[in-house]
Amino acid sequence: MTRAVITHGPRPDAAADVPDIDMTTWLAGLELPSPVLTASGCAAAGRELDQFFDITTIGAVVTKSIMLNPRSGRPTPRMAETPSGMLNSIGLQGPGIDAFLDKDLEWLRARGARAVVSIAGGSVDEYTRLASKLRHVTDVAAIEVNISCPNVEDRGQVFACDPVAAAEVITAVRRNTNPGIPVLAKLSPDVTDIVAIARSVVDAGADGLSMINTLLGMVIDTDTMRPALAGITGGLSGPAIRPVAVRCVYQVHAALPEVPILGMGGIRTGLDALEFVLAGASAVSVGTVTFHDPGAPARIARELAVALAERGFESFEQAIGHAHRAPDPAPASGGPVAGHGHTLDADAPDTAVEAGVEG
Ligand SMILES: Cc1cc2nc3c(=O)[nH]c(=O)nc-3n(C[C@H](O)[C@H](O)[C@H](O)COP(=O)(O)O)c2cc1C
Secondary structure (H helix, E strand, O other): OOOOOOOOOOOOOOHHHOOOOEOOEEEOOEEEOOOEEEOOOOOOOOOOHHHOOOOOOOOOEEOOOEOOOOEOOOOOOOEEEEOOEEEEOOOOOEOOHHHHHHHHHHHHHHHOOOEEEEEOOOOHHHHHHHHHHHOOOOOOOEEEEEOOOEEOOOOOEEHHHOHHHHHHHHHHHHHHOOOOOOEEEEOOOOOOOHHHHHHHHHHOOOOEEEEOOOEEEEOEEOOOOEEOOOOOEEEEEOHHHHHHHHHHHHHHHHHOOOOOEEEOOOOOOHHHHHHHHHHOOOEEEEOHHHHOOOOHHHHHHHHHHHHHHHOOOOEHHHHOOHHHEEOOOOOOOOOOOOOOOEEOOOOOOOHHHHHOOOO
């Protein structure tokens, strides 16, 4: 690989600075012109973001998880600030699948944006019915299955925390979906062994993995001395969760290198996105940052292109999983090495992550 020479110039977010680098990526056979997508729940169906940048230029809009029937969500307050992040307990508010298909998906189709439709349910049957509703809908680029939902038939046990229940959902969705449409299983980090869950859903037919969903958290208001959220607990997102997310992507890519990963969790800049790509993500989703910077998906895509070129990559694809490769030997000068190294022996122990070393 040749090293591109990037000189320091004007701000990297100016369009003229974007290097000519092939940013095409593939998610389970789905070709995307850009590896940066929105994250479910943080941009509704993309309509609001389209005022800030052309949403047809990003990889895809991942829509808010839709359920079978309309839902008003959890009571307020349902947002709380946290150090380097936020806690939410929106509770999957939404219009239900029929209204979603008529209005939101229709708008995305007319706008010419790629749509990844996120679905969520409280039972395997509900996921089955959602998948069946999508079966003959055209212009769905992929289905993301949000399995971080309580299973009403199993004492509220979250599907994503149980490899068997998670697999049942994915089997049902895969069986009832158009075979040409990739099914991505969205994993929760709130498990002891995320690789076991990943294997289970891939064996059940998931074509790819989205990771990670929010972490379960809680804030107590020290003035009222009560939980800050009406729902008591909520999902933690934003930069605070990024090291957890990167670790999850790294571990799953090491175990299942052929399975495409849509990585997310606290991405604010192109360099943050690059971390996920080096860990093994084939694309990234951008969520919480869009609340204070709605143009972030487009900006992050530009910054990522610059960061890749600065490191000598000629295409986005070359960088996927780079952190798993052994470093090149240090040059005689002892200076930094940016070469792409060689792949580690698959059987070799893979760093402190596998050994469970704590910081
Ligand atoms: C307000 C809010 C709503 C969310 N709603 C959903 C959702 O409907 N479905 C889903 O799979 N994930 C949902 N998420 C999780 C995000 O898609 C993403 O996985 C997580 O926030 C980590 O990325 P981030 O730190 O960039 O936000 C939501 C996150 C936030 C902050």
